[in-house]
Amino acid sequence: MDAIWIILTGTLVALCCGLLGSFLVLRQMAMVGDAISHAVLPGIVIAFLLAESRDSLPMLIGAAAVGVLVTVLIEWLHRVGRMQADASIGISYTTLFAIGIILISYFTRQVDLDQDCVLYGEIAYVPLDTWILSNGTSLGPRAVWILGGALLLILTFIGMGYKGLQLTTFDASYAATLGISTVFWHYALMSTVSLATVVSFESVGAILVVAFLIVPPATAYLLTDRLPVMLGLSALFGFLSAVLGYGLAVATNGSVAGAMAVAAGFWFILALGIHFIKKRLHAFPARRKLPESYI
Amino acid sequence: MNSLLEFLSLSDPNVRMVVWGTTLLGASAGLVGVFTLLRKRALLGDAVAHSILPGVCLAFLVGHSKAPYVLLLGALVAGWLSLLSIDFLVRRTKLKADSVIGLVLSVFFGLGIWLLTSIQQSGVASQSGLDKFLFGKAASITSQDVSMFGWVVLAVVVILLLFYKGFKVLAFDEDYARAIGMPVRLLEFLLSTITVLSIAVGIQAVGVVLMASLLIAPAAAARFWTDRLSVMLLLAVGMGILAAWAGAFISFTAPSMPTGPWIVLALAALTVFSMLWAPRRGVLGRWLRQWRYARKIALENVKCIEDLVPTGRLDLKRRICRHRRKIRLFK
Amino acid sequence: MCTKIFLSSGLFALLVVGCQAPAAEESTSRLRIVCTTGMIADAVANVVGPDVMVTALMGPGVDPHLYKASQGDLQQLSQADLIFYNGLHLEGKMVEILEKIGSTKSVIAVSDGISRDRILKLTHLGDTNDPHIWFDVSIWADVVAYIGANLEKLDTLHAADYAQRTAAYRDSLHQLHEWVRQELSTVPPAQRVLITAHDAFSYFGKAYEVEVRGLQGISTVSEYGLKDVSDLVEFISGRKINAVFVETSVPAKPLEAVVEGCAQRGHEVVIGGTLYSDAMGQAGTPEGDYLGMVRANVRTIVNALKGIDHANVSH
Structure with a gap:
């Protein structure tokens, strides 16, 4: 039963991240997940200073607030300041993280307070952290409910905003002529991403989320150019990574999240092989055909 | 004021080591950072910082030691492999640099965590603190670090001078470089090597965040001021050093003021300043130009209309005059 | 398919x-x-x-x-x-x-x-x-x-x-407990200062009347600044303290900078040895259980503070 819960949790993370990550990869914002994982530090510190407690809820609220703030900052540097996208990501997260360290060193240096010990969950312990009603009935792991909820929200968001997201991702100027606001869809996507990642951090830790935001969508993108196919494939690769990763973790008695990230890398290498073979198969007939068409 | 004089006199040995160390580091990171930025790989610092974990774990497993040299060697090898795979994937697939960096980072880091858990079960007590051992903090730079940075700066400068032309073409137009028959892969290889060298050596002395920031911010700030590579390189080095001195000074004024993070904030301030005030590419300059242009157009429009008005219509002329005054005053 | x-x-x-x-x-x-x-x-x-x-x-x-x-x-x-x-x-x-x-x-x-x-x-x-x-x-x-x-x-x-x-x-x-107290009482009170990289030894200090100083707070992400290093160097040179201590789980780097700073100011302080702070030693060795770990720590501290054993600097 534990195995199924863990794989289910991994799959839910993979679906959430795979769907959102596909848009991020296409918009060249893939590193946003990693940036958020660093940038939430000041949010945690401020939440602790205000709430005077290291419980999950205040930490989560603080982290989510800064998670949204960092995406706004990135966009401001990128759009208003015309800074290169990757540089604006890098400057935003290092600055916020540095502010977090300064706050900790100045106010709370004697308190053990960082993402690892107050925010990040651990996927291996998901089956133990059950949701228990007041009458004592257990409804299964809390993480499954939270991530399931997040997935529903993401599906609704993508379902309702598919057109806007697709147009602003692929052809921003065409979208603008249709009267679709690039800025609105950007912020809508980015705030969904930051909320989803922060909530997932709390359930399963950062490594898994960052990896699943990038690796399965990148794998899918190697194999297709069509958005719906890419969304489907990245969900599939996410699921496969969760399964294979869990198997690896069991076989080696290692970290579940680490093994799932490695598994995602394995599927990527496999897809890379397919991609190269396909390229070669396409290249040869084309070369042979070329003279005929010229004659 | 006193603390400023004391700081600038460099009489405190630790101040001396930190200031010279961060100066040299700012120089090498500034130089390397310009190329990583222009090649859309600004986040390489972060990627290397994560990718070295499996190298550190393997070095510990093989060398049975946490000695800095053993771990640094493992880190260099893993960081270098990660950069080579990034180069390979960007070159051979349609994936963009940012996705590739994120992909390599998360897979390498996942592998590192996985290895870490298996080391945990080995029962080898000397593993204690393994994941933190390679990350230094800027306030504790030693003279050994300073001399190591010196060598790195020397290596970076020599290689840049030797291959400057090639790197320049590579940074602005890789396809063109390939088309005119430049040894793109060799150049890429050299660039990656000096990049990973400066990042890994920097990380073990000052930690991840400062290193990532030193790599990105000076280059990004310098980009606002110029379009010329040589000027950009010099500006980036200058800004890195300026921020290093400013941050080190702030952390010298009061206790519990961490050196590295203050340098990061100084870098951020410099970047935002450049973003706003740089004459050609800066935000304020751009707004000013747009405003002047809009005003010019408006005044020209008024002039056109004025020319169309028949000579007798003084009432219309008066209205046009009023309108022009309004534009001059408010627009 | x-x-x-x-x-x-x-x-x-x-x-x-x-x-x-x-x-x-x-x-x-x-x-x-x-x-x-x-x-x-x-x-x-x-x-x-x-x-x-x-x-x-x-x-x-x-x-x-x-x-x-x-x-x-x-x-x-x-x-x-x-x-x-x-x-x-x-x-x-x-x-x-x-x-x-x-x-x-x-x-x-x-x-x-x-x-x-x-x-x-x-x-x-x-x-x-x-x-x-x-x-x-x-x-x-x-x-x-x-x-x-x-x-x-x-x-x-x-x-x-x-x-x-x-x-x-x-x-x-x-x-x-009595043994630790006795051992530490052999160190002159002015020299009874335990300087480590991170603040883990407050209980030790309170129980055995040892002044405790750490560079970094308990939080592993908290970071010390130049002033902290400089103040600590001044403190050590001023009090003529013989040794500072590395912990098994924390890098030795910050203390190496302190040692070097002291040396350049003309006071020689050594890294007095490695203390077990957050985890015990190898199973099967004397430091692999609690009693052995405490004994090893106390011996390291006492010897180094008295300036007896400078050979024990390996880590």
Whole structure:
């Protein structure tokens, strides 16, 4: 039963991240997940200073607030300041993280307070952290409910905003002529991403989320150019990574999240092989055909 | 004021080591950072910082030691492999640099965590603190670090001078470089090597965040001021050093003021300043130009209309005059 | 077609995994006890004796910061009859999970066995206490008593056995406490200063009248600045202190900078040796259990502060 819960949790993370990550990869914002994982530090510190407690809820609220703030900052540097996208990501997260360290060193240096010990969950312990009603009935792991909820929200968001997201991702100027606001869809996507990642951090830790935001969508993108196919494939690769990763973790008695990230890398290498073979198969007939068409 | 004089006199040995160390580091990171930025790989610092974990774990497993040299060697090898795979994937697939960096980072880091858990079960007590051992903090730079940075700066400068032309073409137009028959892969290889060298050596002395920031911010700030590579390189080095001195000074004024993070904030301030005030590419300059242009157009429009008005219509002329005054005053 | 193969291989993996899970190790022991840190596991093992299996999630050298859960840890926790953990937020977010497990089986925070006034508060903010309770041997003796009392309650069949062992082990702890006090009293009070890279030794300092100074706070992400390093260098040169100490789990770098700063100011201070702070030494060696770890730490400190043994600088 534990195995199924863990794989289910991994799959839910993979679906959430795979769907959102596909848009991020296409918009060249893939590193946003990693940036958020660093940038939430000041949010945690401020939440602790205000709430005077290291419980999950205040930490989560603080982290989510800064998670949204960092995406706004990135966009401001990128759009208003015309800074290169990757540089604006890098400057935003290092600055916020540095502010977090300064706050900790100045106010709370004697308190053990960082993402690892107050925010990040651990996927291996998901089956133990059950949701228990007041009458004592257990409804299964809390993480499954939270991530399931997040997935529903993401599906609704993508379902309702598919057109806007697709147009602003692929052809921003065409979208603008249709009267679709690039800025609105950007912020809508980015705030969904930051909320989803922060909530997932709390359930399963950062490594898994960052990896699943990038690796399965990148794998899918190697194999297709069509958005719906890419969304489907990245969900599939996410699921496969969760399964294979869990198997690896069991076989080696290692970290579940680490093994799932490695598994995602394995599927990527496999897809890379397919991609190269396909390229070669396409290249040869084309070369042979070329003279005929010229004659 | 006193603390400023004391700081600038460099009489405190630790101040001396930190200031010279961060100066040299700012120089090498500034130089390397310009190329990583222009090649859309600004986040390489972060990627290397994560990718070295499996190298550190393997070095510990093989060398049975946490000695800095053993771990640094493992880190260099893993960081270098990660950069080579990034180069390979960007070159051979349609994936963009940012996705590739994120992909390599998360897979390498996942592998590192996985290895870490298996080391945990080995029962080898000397593993204690393994994941933190390679990350230094800027306030504790030693003279050994300073001399190591010196060598790195020397290596970076020599290689840049030797291959400057090639790197320049590579940074602005890789396809063109390939088309005119430049040894793109060799150049890429050299660039990656000096990049990973400066990042890994920097990380073990000052930690991840400062290193990532030193790599990105000076280059990004310098980009606002110029379009010329040589000027950009010099500006980036200058800004890195300026921020290093400013941050080190702030952390010298009061206790519990961490050196590295203050340098990061100084870098951020410099970047935002450049973003706003740089004459050609800066935000304020751009707004000013747009405003002047809009005003010019408006005044020209008024002039056109004025020319169309028949000579007798003084009432219309008066209205046009009023309108022009309004534009001059408010627009 | 492709999808089908993928799915079926996934299902296959699920099956394999599902079959493997229950086939884990069968133990013949009466109780299965899981502890978070090595120190607690050592205390519990001394109370229950060799017949009962005691496992530590964080083995030799694994401190709470390094610790990353592996797949087997889940099984350890879910199959355990009894779980001991440190508490006072040493285990971070894992405490929430331990408390959840606590609703179905006995999960005990050993720090609950210490009277509140002996626990050091770190800040005025909320519930923030210093979790490094094992550095005061007399407090650790209270912890052992608490562990013993709980075991007697839970396993009444062997209560007498536990009580006897607890008493014996507490005696040796009390002896150790006296020994530590005596050893440290041989260091002149002006020299009795323990300087380490991070602030883990407050309990030690309070119990044995040692002035404690750390460069970095308890939080591993907190960072010291140039002023802190410079002040510490001035303090050491001013007081003519002989040695500073490295911890096994913290890089030696910050202290190397301090040592170098002192040397350039004309005061020679050495790295007096490596202390076990958050994790014990290799199993099977003298430092592999609590008594040995404390003895090793105290010997290192006393020798280095008196300037006796400068050879012991390897780490």
